[in-house]
Amino acid sequence: MIVKAKDNHxxxxxxxxxxxxxxxxxxxxxxVSTSNTFGTNKSTLEVIPFKAEKYGESSYLIDLDKKLKGExxxxxxxxxxxxxxxxxxxxFSIK
Numbered sequence: 001m002i003v004k005a006k007d008n009h010x011x012x013x014x015x016x017x018x019x020x021x022x023x024x025x026x027x028x029x030x031x032v033s034t035s036n037t038f039g040t041n042k043s044t045l046e047v048i049p050f051k052a053e054k055y056g057e058s059s060y061l062i063d064l065d066k067k068l069k070g071e072x073x074x075x076x077x078x079x080x081x082x083x084x085x086x087x088x089x090x091x092f093s094i095k
Contacts, residue, residue, distance in 0.1 A: 001092070003052075004059045005076055012052035012060045020046040021071040021091065028071050028091060048072065069094055 003016055021028040048064060055061040062074075073089040 001062050001074075002055055002059050003062050003074060003076060007058050008054045008056075008060055012062075015077050016050075016052065016060065016062070017075045017077075018048040018050050018062070018064065019073045019075065019089075020048055021073050023071045028073070 003012075005012075005015060050065060051063045052060045071091065071093045073091050075089050
């Protein structure tokens, strides 16, 4: 798959994450972190390893090491972006 970024001068492993999503009826989820009054933290985030190479001027060609059936999400962060409040997750599935 091809992932677009601001440019492709950055190590893709530092700005791209492929995560496995848990499928529940019409919803897909990945719990990054939960906390309770006793300080117990829990995360179900499963990060999938991948290989990447430059593609064009500002994209990466992503090859998943695990080509398993399931629902996945791609998160691309921008270290040069001033406003990181919005997280965009692009989803896809492998059947």
